[in-house]
Amino acid sequence: MSEAIQPSPAPFYTVLAIYLGIMAFIGWYASRKTKNLGDFFVLSGKAGVIVSGIAYFSTQFSMGTFLGTPGTIFGVGYAGMAISVPGAVFCMILPALLIGRKLVTLGHEYGFLTMADYLTDRYHSRSMSGVLGVMMLFFLIPMMGAQIIGAGVIVHVFTGLPEWVGVVGMGVIVILYCMSGGMKGAMMTDVIQGSLMIGTAVVTFIVSVVMGGGFENINSTLQNMNESYLTFPGANGYMPWAYYVSNIVLWSFFTMGQPHLFTKFFTMKDHKTMFKAILLGTGGMFVSATLIEWAGVNGIASIQNIEKADQIVPMILQRGLNPFLASLFIAGIVAAGMSTIDGILVTTTGAVTRDIYQKIVNKKATDESVMKLSKVVTILIGLVVILFGVFQPGSIFEINLFAFSGMAVFVVPILFGMYWKKSTAPGAIAAVAVGVIALLSFTLIPEVKELAHGFHALFPATILGAVTMVIVSRLTQAPPQETIDRHFKLFQKG
Amino acid sequence: MKKLFEKHFERTWLVIFLIMFVIIMIPFPFFYSETYIPAIGGIPSYIFGWFVHTAITFALIIVYYRMCMKRKEYHVYDEKNEEVTEGGEE
Numbered sequence: 001m002s003e004a005i006q007p008s009p010a011p012f013y014t015v016l017a018i019y020l021g022i023m024a025f026i027g028w029y030a031s032r033k034t035k036n037l038g039d040f041f042v043l044s045g046k047a048g049v050i051v052s053g054i055a056y057f058s059t060q061f062s063m064g065t066f067l068g069t070p071g072t073i074f075g076v077g078y079a080g081m082a083i084s085v086p087g088a089v090f091c092m093i094l095p096a097l098l099i100g101r102k103l104v105t106l107g108h109e110y111g112f113l114t115m116a117d118y119l120t121d122r123y124h125s126r127s128m129s130g131v132l133g134v135m136m137l138f139f140l141i142p143m144m145g146a147q148i149i150g151a152g153v154i155v156h157v158f159t160g161l162p163e164w165v166g167v168v169g170m171g172v173i174v175i176l177y178c179m180s181g182g183m184k185g186a187m188m189t190d191v192i193q194g195s196l197m198i199g200t201a202v203v204t205f206i207v208s209v210v211m212g213g214g215f216e217n218i219n220s221t222l223q224n225m226n227e228s229y230l231t232f233p234g235a236n237g238y239m240p241w242a243y244y245v246s247n248i249v250l251w252s253f254f255t256m257g258q259p260h261l262f263t264k265f266f267t268m269k270d271h272k273t274m275f276k277a278i279l280l281g282t283g284g285m286f287v288s289a290t291l292i293e294w295a296g297v298n299g300i301a302s303i304q305n306i307e308k309a310d311q312i313v314p315m316i317l318q319r320g321l322n323p324f325l326a327s328l329f330i331a332g333i334v335a336a337g338m339s340t341i342d343g344i345l346v347t348t349t350g351a352v353t354r355d356i357y358q359k360i361v362n363k364k365a366t367d368e369s370v371m372k373l374s375k376v377v378t379i380l381i382g383l384v385v386i387l388f389g390v391f392q393p394g395s396i397f398e399i400n401l402f403a404f405s406g407m408a409v410f411v412v413p414i415l416f417g418m419y420w421k422k423s424t425a426p427g428a429i430a431a432v433a434v435g436v437i438a439l440l441s442f443t444l445i446p447e448v449k450e451l452a453h454g455f456h457a458l459f460p461a462t463i464l465g466a467v468t469m470v471i472v473s474r475l476t477q478a479p480p481q482e483t484i485d486r487h488f489k490l491f492q493k494g
Numbered sequence: 495m496k497k498l499f500e501k502h503f504e505r506t507w508l509v510i511f512l513i514m515f516v517i518i519m520i521p522f523p524f525f526y527s528e529t530y531i532p533a534i535g536g537i538p539s540y541i542f543g544w545f546v547h548t549a550i551t552f553a554l555i556i557v558y559y560r561m562c563m564k565r566k567e568y569h570v571y572d573e574k575n576e577e578v579t580e581g582g583e584e
Contacts, residue, residue, distance in 0.1 A: 078537075078538050078541060081541070082526075085541075085544050085548075086518050086525065086544045086547070086548075087518070089547075089548045089551045089555075090511070090514075093551075093555050093558075094511065094515065097504070097507065097508050097511060098508070101504075104571075105570070108570075108571050214535070215534075215535030215536060215537055216535050216536055218536075219532070219535065219537060220536060223530070223536070227530055230530045230532075230536075230538050231527060231529060231530050232526050232527060232540075241521050241526060244521075244526055245519045248515075248518060248519055249519075269571065270569075270570075270571040270572055271562065271568040271569070271570075271571070272563065272569075272572065275562060275563070276559075278555060278559070279552075279555060279559065282552065282555065283552075286548060286552075
């Protein structure tokens, strides 16, 4: 353990126990109110403004945002804030304009609960469910793993215990309350967690400014250390223009492909709720992203000798506040991770039980048996996530980015499905397959990566996926006219 | 202009937001600068460029929301929900 880490286990355990007790109570309360499959997965389209808005941003913002991104920015400087800040205002309005408005309507009219419900119906093919389910298991488990690694980092900094203790502890707690309350438990806890996240971002930022001796002092220190901390592309050249553009598009436009965010539109009770949720969620995202990332920059001037960059935010809180207050606000970061995991865990469980089991394996399965199976599947997926967190194959930010990009490939079948009547199931499946192969090639093979000219691998992957969609759809048979009418006539004028 | 909003409401707003989306990507010195241009407290000026752009976009979202609420297609589910609430939420 590094000398820079000064554990204060007693206050940390006390605050965490109180916080987790409250979360457990909410999970139990929600389980008593969860009556059917619709409630379990999407709250039966009854979510109001506060729940919808805060749940959207607290699900999107995660350990990646609160630990991984400031950790990455710690090596870059102000330019690193381009990861989220310039594009944050588009995080909800772009998905809402392009698909959200239609999803609220489709959810109410046809009772869709998940992304698979939509894709299966639109493309008139059960294979879409299977493809999506497999992709979700492949990419969303690492995304949950990234959150749980963050819990390990926090426990290590605050108690001195090995990281695996935090990983296992957080995993068990999330499994328990997701299993009992489903989406209702997840969204109710999201509200508390989201509020705490904003509080943590504000406090961490203020503490980092005070520790650094004010803006003037921080910025002159940064200038003396290395002026690149104050300019693009950043101290380690991380943020050239092409990557600046990539980040703006990545964390706004491509959120449409994330099943756990896509589903949130089905939970909204009407369009008015959707808009108010956009205003609330966008405000929350902008404020938290800006302040927590800025704290990462300020930390460069005042904190050195850290074991790994992911520890920067916990260390700012630990050094700048008394142990109880630091533990209280660190709970906000635990909240960021938990609210993301619970949203994804419920969605992934839905992929296995409803999209693969109920729609493909056992079409006669009743809702009751699916509910029972869901609880077992939640435990199994949770255990795999815990193993992932224990072995830690990369940094929080790297894993999060990889997983996010993988699911983002689904933007192609979603947008084409909504705007192009001639798009077909074989076209959609081929587009996803080509998109994923291209994404992996542009990420892992240096010679291929060069062809992207500094843009994120998702850009060429999406373009290739879209071209494949058009070609294959032209060569294959479109879904029945009745299906097309069901999806397009609702939105025709007059 | 009024006709444009009446005839192509969604499309017009989509174009407006896409324009704002593209503007922030243009490497103007107040959005993306490879030289240090200090503003208040020595903070790089592009940080304030992002803030101003965000404020304008956020204001546009509010205007869009208000215009949507004046259109009947955005109130289709209002009544249904009122009925649900009256009968007790659960």
